[in-house]
Amino acid sequence: MTKLRIAHLYPRELNTYGDLGNIITLVKRLEWRGYEAEVLNVERGEPFDFSGADLVFGGGGQDSVQVAMGEDLCRRGEELRQLVSDGVPMLLICGSYQLFGRAFTTVARRVVPGIGVFGAETTGSSRRLVGNIAVDSPFGRLIGFENHSGETVLEPGQAALGTVRMGFGNNSTSGKEGAISGNAIGTYMHGPLLPKNPALADHLLLSALSRRHGVEELEPLNDELEHLTARVAASRPRGPSGRGPAALHRPNRLHHTAS
Numbered sequence: 030m031t032k033l034r035i036a037h038l039y040p041r042e043l044n045t046y047g048d049l050g051n052i053i054t055l056v057k058r059l060e061w062r063g064y065e066a067e068v069l070n071v072e073r074g075e076p077f078d079f080s081g082a083d084l085v086f087g088g089g090g091q092d093s094v095q096v097a098m099g100e101d102l103c104r105r106g107e108e109l110r111q112l113v114s115d116g117v118p119m120l121l122i123c124g125s126y127q128l129f130g131r132a133f134t135t136v137a138r139r140v141v142p143g144i145g146v147f148g149a150e151t152t153g154s155s156r157r158l159v160g161n162i163a164v165d166s167p168f169g170r171l172i173g174f175e176n177h178s179g180e181t182v183l184e185p186g187q188a189a190l191g192t193v194r195m196g197f198g199n200n201s202t203s204g205k206e207g208a209i210s211g212n213a214i215g216t217y218m219h220g221p222l223l224p225k226n227p228a229l230a231d232h233l234l235l236s237a238l239s240r241r242h243g244v245e246e247l248e249p250l251n252d253e254l255e256h257l258t259a260r261v262a263a264s265r266p267r268g269p270s271g272r273g274p275a276a277l278h279r280p281n282r283l284h285h286t287a288s
């Protein structure tokens with residue numbers, strides 16, 4: 030049976046706002062098409078051989094958790110950068126996205142070095158950017174949920190994942206969201222992201238299947254429920270006093286809290 034191996038970075042520590050749902054989506058969309066999926070957990074301090082990984086996923090987490098995971102990730106940085114050069118698809122959400130940039134400075138002003146897959150630098154601020162988010166991307170309009178105090182600035186030449194239509198994305202001013210380097214995608218969108226955005230899920234799967242097994246196209250699935258879910262999320266206000274349905278513009282709601 031044709032099989033894909035998915036490396037899941039620190040599944041216990043980096044898993045916020047439904048991030049695990051992305052793994053479930055990838056596995057299910059493979060199985061529904063008759064492929065086999067194996068999820069391999071990358072655990073802090075334990076050896077892991079990435080050479081068998083066809084797809085890499087990392088979720089979000091608190092600043093404090095990111096300090097420890099960042100140290101571990103940096104030990105694997107060379108291997109992961111090589112995978113990106115080799116075209117391995119990756120999806121890095123929020124906390125993982127920040128650690129795949131050059132550096133992340135926490136709200137407490139601790140500098141966590143990143144592995145530099147993305148030309149991006151993140152600084153924690155006293156505001157949180159919270160709520161449902163809509164982003165126009167090469168994979169269509171993506172709907173997710175953001176909740177971060179880190180503000181990410183892309184270096185000149187670093188491609189963003191897309192343009193924000195509702196919410197904030199990378200920071201409170203640029204109107205850009207996420208980053209793409211090769212087949213690696215970084216984003217602030219939790220929710221989880223992939224169940225509501227099947228085109229993105231299939232893009233990641235097809236990249237992995239074509240690289241490993243020469244698969245050229247994916248059998249279409251019935252995504253009516255997925256699209257309905259996305260529409261419902263897009264129609265929700267961003268917060269208790271946020272703007273109403275599909276107020277597809279910024280700014281929305283800034284939460285002033287100590288992070």
Ligand SMILES: NC(=O)CC[C@H](N)C(=O)O
Binds near residue numbers: 088089095124176
């Ligand atoms: N949801 C997350 O992964 C949060 C990441 C980071 N701690 C921030 O708030 O910016």
